[in-house]
Amino acid sequence: MKKSLFILPLLLFNLHMLNADSSNLEKELIVSLNQGVKTTEKFLEKVPTYQLYKYDKTILHYAVELEKYDIVEFLVSKNIELSRKGGVYYQTALQDAIFYQYFRIARLLINNGTPLDIQNIDGDTALHIAAKNGYSDMVNLLLSNGASKNIYNANGNTPYDVVPNFMMDSSKKLKSVLKLDKQEKLKSSNSIHGATFTLDGMEQGGATFTLDKMNFEGSAVDTPFVSESKSIEIQNESVVENSNMGSVVKSN
Incomplete structure (x- = not known):
């Protein structure tokens, strides 16, 4: 019993320290991005490009949200994973670029093979x-x-x-x-997306059907629902720009 009473506060303390470290790392990331490619490159000497931050976002998501074209270009040259999903809507950096209407960044990501x-x-x-x-x-x-x-x-x-x-x-x-077009409509109306199944017991020994569309009530994506975005708060001479995709901090 006494041992359990000691372990619980220790676990809570470690969890608190982990959250604090993650928050500090995220702030450092945003400062680096705002300062440019060289500072970002130094940041990546100690943190890998696949590091995940709030809402499972990668450094690429942040670079896109902050409209840092040169940094996005640099990250692409480092073979960062372009298809990784994250953020409030759990989507790719390309989808973020489309939402924010950053045409040049979107074109760059598309030209480099983002699905x-x-x-x-x-x-x-x-x-x-x-x-x-x-x-x-x-x-x-x-x-x-x-x-x-x-x-x-x-x-x-x-x-x-x-x-x-x-x-x-x-x-x-x-x-x-x-x-x-008519052919696509016909295909859509007779199919269920992304699945195959086999019917046994048919007279000719079975048949395989390819399905193109399946609709269910609710979300079609197997990710947890996030109800709202939370802001990244940094006060050091920065301007917080809000959108319904979350908040990022741009330096003046």
């Missing part, structure tokens, strides 16, 4: 994000590089379905390029 059809916690691909925000330049960039129009999010919507209607002419143009 285009990865889905976030809401089942949205990069094309969904571009379409629902009416970013026609991003939509064209993604489509010209092979992004699929035929992926359904957690609500059963394709990118075509999420184009905002209030944008009038812009919406019409977006819908015209995102519209599924």
